[in-house]
Amino acid sequence: MTQHMMCVTPLASPATDLMIKHMLTSAVFAGFAAGLLAALLHFAFVQKLILLGEGYETGVLVHFNGVATSGSLNGHDHTAISVADAAAPATTEAATATQADGHSHEHEAVEEGSALTRNAWTSLFFGAGYVGYALLLVAGYGLAEAFGKRVTLREGLLWGIAGYAALQLAPAMGLEPELPGTMAADLTARQIWWLGTAICTAGGLGLLGYGKGVASVIGAVLLLAIPHVIGAPELDSYSGVAPPELASAFAARSLAVGLIVWSALGALSGWFWSRPQ
């Protein structure tokens, strides 16, 4: 009887399980922390603009007749506009009058419940979304490590900014962040362009970061440029019902919040990833 001691790592090894476990825990911790930050910044800076946009979308508020919108971007007078308000057909004057007269206790309770539910779903999906982003990031860290490139907090920060550029900034070059009440082209066509742009941009930035030689740079520039040369689907005319000031404030704030949260996500996931398994 011959005995051989083998030292080859089998395919489904404990090392594989350990790596997957390390990836998942890094992504979940970093993703939920970033999601919490995203929710807080959303409620502080972005949500009131969405609620106002819905007011214009449903006709509760009317542009050029919108006395009630004066100073609303910096004030807090419109945080009271809720889904329930937005669903009810009314003029600006009626909406203003309703707010001035005060709501009944019953209506307030319904509004409060509706707002709480909405905020809970928003928080939950910010968490889910950023865990999804974090899973993609740590998959990238794993890929980099397989080729001998270690990712720590510092590299993670750069990966996070690159993720933001690929999944939020570059798509926004063609498809501006949509305030409710903004008219846009066919949804599926926009989703296809969004996805193609994100993949091309991620590939281009990956080549810029880790590629070698002139060919890599040329390939990266091509990948980054192609989606914008093709162009995003767009309408022939402008017919949005929300004021341009509101739409531009929403675009600026959502992009700024995105940069902050993605940076935090990259740094956190890099830090969790670099900790001992």
Place this chain on the structure above:
Amino acid sequence: MQRNTKTVGCDGMETMMTTKTLASSKATALMSVLFVAMIGAATVFLTGFAHSQALHDAAHDVRHASGFPCH
């Protein structure tokens, strides 16, 4: 009973076995990467892309704020 005391990795084949081990290790790492990336892509899809009305309604504000095409 004849006993072979020579073990793999100690019989002059160290280089070959190390190469095999490294290749295998890289292959398993890539499998792990693919697995985690697919879960991540599925999570992002459900959050930002799925056409289901219930998912759209629940993730509505997140889709708008994150720059996903929504309506």
